[in-house]
Amino acid sequence: KAGVTQTPRYLIKTRGQQVTLSCSPISGHRSVSWYQQTPGQGLQFLFEYFSETQRNKGNFPGRFSGRQFSNSRSEMNVSTLELGDSALYLCASTRKLAGEAYNEQFFGPGTRLTVL
Amino acid sequence: SQQGEEDPQALSIQEGENATMNCSYKTSINNLQWYRQNSGRGLVHLILIRSNEREKHSGRLRVTLDTSKKSSSLLITASRAADTASYFCATDYSGNTPLVFGKGTRLSVIA
Numbered sequence: 560k561a562g563v564t565q566t567p568r569y570l571i572k573t574r575g576q577q578v579t580l581s582c583s584p585i586s587g588h589r590s591v592s593w594y595q596q597t598p599g600q601g602l603q604f605l606f607e608y609f610s611e612t613q614r615n616k617g618n619f620p621g622r623f624s625g626r627q628f629s630n631s632r633s634e635m636n637v638s639t640l641e642l643g644d645s646a647l648y649l650c651a652s653t654r655k656l657a658g659e660a661y662n663e664q665f666f667g668p669g670t671r672l673t674v675l
Numbered sequence: 676s677q678q679g680e681e682d683p684q685a686l687s688i689q690e691g692e693n694a695t696m697n698c699s700y701k702t703s704i705n706n707l708q709w710y711r712q713n714s715g716r717g718l719v720h721l722i723l724i725r726s727n728e729r730e731k732h733s734g735r736l737r738v739t740l741d742t743s744k745k746s747s748s749l750l751i752t753a754s755r756a757a758d759t760a761s762y763f764c765a766t767d768y769s770g771n772t773p774l775v776f777g778k779g780t781r782l783s784v785i786a
Contacts, residue, residue, distance in 0.1 A: 602778075617773070649717055
């Protein structure tokens, strides 16, 4: 079974630009979560999508948005990039269903975003 | 913040020694999970322990959970250089809220 894939793996952007990151979950997983990882803040939850609906949202500004498609693939978008958005963005999929406790999450390799 | 806290932040040991990492959290949980991350890569799930369990083993890993103290520990026995990584605990507080990750313990195993 193929793992979680994320594209692109590396990205360099300048302040003010926007960026779209993509995540393909493991086949059969309908829940996709996004995280931002920085040395200072650690792993911060961005949002979770399940069956094309945002189910949970972290404490990030509206510049961060996402969506999920009918095939469970997900994208996240960051508009008006700031220097502080430089981070490793991780996507994770899980078999978790609504109301169930979280099982293990399967993480992709991440997208390293650098904002200059 | 509900974020868990790992302790220590960094740990350096010799190959063959045991490594112990601790995690504390703030409110009652459904389960607690441990993940490993090699430098700059995605996280890999190691083990999950439910709130009604006290100890769990997986290979060279041993996890304990003390719900009265709201803490967990991860023990890696007979460590190897390949165990060098960051280790994170993640808590599941309820079925409808996302996992909350701690800031991790950076383990270095010296050959």
